[in-house]
Amino acid sequence: MSIQTCPVCGVKILQIIGGDRVIFSAGTPGTRATLWARVCQYNQKPGCINQNKDAIGEIKSSDRYQSDR
Template identity: 65%
Template sequence: MIDPNVQICPVCGVKIEGGDKVIFSAGPVGTRARLWARVCNYAQKPDCINQDHTAIGSVHENDYYKPLP
């Protein structure tokens, strides 16, 4: 059964549940803003489901990936 509250991006395969709960393939659950900051912003593919800036919301400094020192 397909859950209408779950979207799967054809570009990166990430799952978005309930509009803003992003299930990454590894690591903790995130938000659309974190997904955009770490993936969508760089991929820039037309089929990406996370391009609506009103749905993404505010992107904060801690949404971007920071490598460990």
């Protein structure tokens, strides 16, 4: 297992067998697709480590931020 930390947003990505797990500062862990849907697509700053479309995979509606309101 290895850990990458994004210099842009500070999120940690654990590279594990069976797929990467993203550790957010709050809430439950997610996937690279969740990270892309909630942060990376809006941030668009140089140095983001979650830009490889092949590694991100399919983005599902459940990956997007859901407001409780």
